[in-house]
Amino acid sequence: MSTNLTQSTTAPAQAEDPAPAKDLPKDIIIDILSRLPVRSLVQFYCVCKSWYALRLNPNFISKHFHHSTLSTANHGDRSFFLLTRHQSKAITLLSGTKSVDIPINMDIPFLNISKPLRISGSCHGLVCLSVMPIASILIIWNPATRVFKDLPVSNVKRPNAGPIKVVLGFGFDSGSNDYKVLRIVNYCYPLNQVEIYSLGTDTWREIEANVRFIIFEASSRVFVRGRFHWTALGFRELNGRELIVTFDLGEEVFSQFMLPNFSRENDDNDGDDDDDDEEDEGRLGGVQMVSWIEDVLME
Known part of the structure; x- marks a missing residue:
């Protein structure tokens, strides 16, 4: 797998920076692009090389996530769960708000990997995937823009x-x-x-x-x-x-x-006369919560 940024669809030939864009400061252009919906942003990536390079720029991703979060707050919660089955390469998307969750198989451009994948974290719409069993390959993936990056091998x-x-x-x-x-x-x-x-x-x-x-x-x-x-x-x-x-x-x-000591063995009175108390053990696990723009994911 290449360590360059990759998209699941072939990007058209990119022109040099257009003349009007050179009249605007770079930070103004980035601010404008960071306010666009994902679908429009993906199209604008193909305008010029400098815009195409923003796909996994940390500063740009953070700004775009901030504006997307504000938009989501104004239009209701659009959160999703990403799931990977044990010893599987499939990734499933579940709605986090609907009463009935309908799994949606994700279009993943790197599933030619022969070993199972694990979701190792998510942040600001980016997902970190690792190849089992010892994370020999690591990938940062943006499901909304269909962009992914192979992390380089550590030296x-x-x-x-x-x-x-x-x-x-x-x-x-x-x-x-x-x-x-x-x-x-x-x-x-x-x-x-x-x-x-x-x-x-x-x-x-x-x-x-x-x-x-x-x-x-x-x-x-x-x-x-x-x-x-x-x-x-x-x-x-x-x-x-x-x-x-x-x-x-x-x-x-x-x-x-x-x-903390959760034991109640030394409690003189726990407020319950039933000697057969059962304690439920809970943990955060199994899924990663990611917020995206719904209409892009449902294409």
């Missing part, structure tokens, strides 16, 4: 031992106005590597991190206020205790804190 030097577990996170760093992918590669304890990919620079780099935990396989990452959150199992002085682990995408540091 970080690997140890001789093969990875036993890979954990991914995808989010937006408002401080640098950039989209980033976090990759935690676990080898035999205590060996591990932590890497960050920047969409703005299109590069990977390794960061120093004291990883004293292993994230649970079934733990679903939650990205809130610039931080990833997982449930994990602590090592060393943490003595096998369950934790909530966070990673600040701007500061690029891990933090952890103990889970």
